[in-house]
Amino acid sequence: MKVLLLLAKGFETMEFSAFVDVFGWAREDFGSDIALHTCGFTEQVISTFHIPVIADTVIDRVNPEDYDALAIPGGFEDYGFYEEAYDERFLNLIRNFHQSGKPVAAICVAALSLGKSGILKGKRATTYHLSGGRRQKQLAEFGAVVMNEPVVTDGNIITSYCPQTSPYVALKLLELMTTKELSDTVKTAMGF
Numbered sequence: 001m002k003v004l005l006l007l008a009k010g011f012e013t014m015e016f017s018a019f020v021d022v023f024g025w026a027r028e029d030f031g032s033d034i035a036l037h038t039c040g041f042t043e044q045v046i047s048t049f050h051i052p053v054i055a056d057t058v059i060d061r062v063n064p065e066d067y068d069a070l071a072i073p074g075g076f077e078d079y080g081f082y083e084e085a086y087d088e089r090f091l092n093l094i095r096n097f098h099q100s101g102k103p104v105a106a107i108c109v110a111a112l113s114l115g116k117s118g119i120l121k122g123k124r125a126t127t128y129h130l131s132g133g134r135r136q137k138q139l140a141e142f143g144a145v146v147m148n149e150p151v152v153t154d155g156n157i158i159t160s161y162c163p164q165t166s167p168y169v170a171l172k173l174l175e176l177m178t179t180k181e182l183s184d185t186v187k188t189a190m191g192f
Contacts, residue, residue: 001033001177004067006093007040007055008113010079013047015107018166019071019173025186026174034177037067041084048076059089069177070097071170074108074128074163085110091117103156105173107166109135111159115142125159126152136161167192 026032040055075081094117111127121143128135140146151160160169175183
């Protein structure tokens with residue numbers, strides 16, 4: 001199995017690393033066959049705080065049929081996150097995974113990409129909850145039923161409301177792709 005980790009420029013490194021660590025622990029320590037592949041608009045994606053990450057592939061080369069789930073870290077507007085996170089190619093990938101019934105996991109403001117893609121209409125979801133709830137209001141404008149909870153799952157869609165929730169989103173995605181038992185085992189091994 002494969003997870004596509006979709007990176008928009010200005011992505012949050014903590015939110016990115018949670019998927020890398022959780023799926024790495026599952027694979028290396030517990031024999032999971034899930035591989036994680038990174039994707040950006042360019043081969044080198046500059047994250048929040050100017051940390052460069054070399055992506056495995058670029059968005060124009062992705063075949064969604066090659067992947068079993070989609071994971072998206074949020075990011076900072078000041079670093080250009082929404083320029084790519086709202087790009088039609090980004091949104092089309094989200095739509096494709098959702099229409100195929102594959103899990104889609106978004107941390108923090110990455111839920112706004114899900115909302116803009118249209119997949120959250122009438123679905124329970126959350127996004128960044130601080131700063132007066134401005135981002136949650138934006139999510140509601142996309143038709144989501146906004147829940148002020150740390151992690152919200154509605155069917156195969158997982159959203160969360162801040163960087164602190166990152167490992168819990170990754171663990172929930174692991175659970176949806178495998179079993180609750182494996183997710184709980186990795187959670188315990190990582191000290192959560």
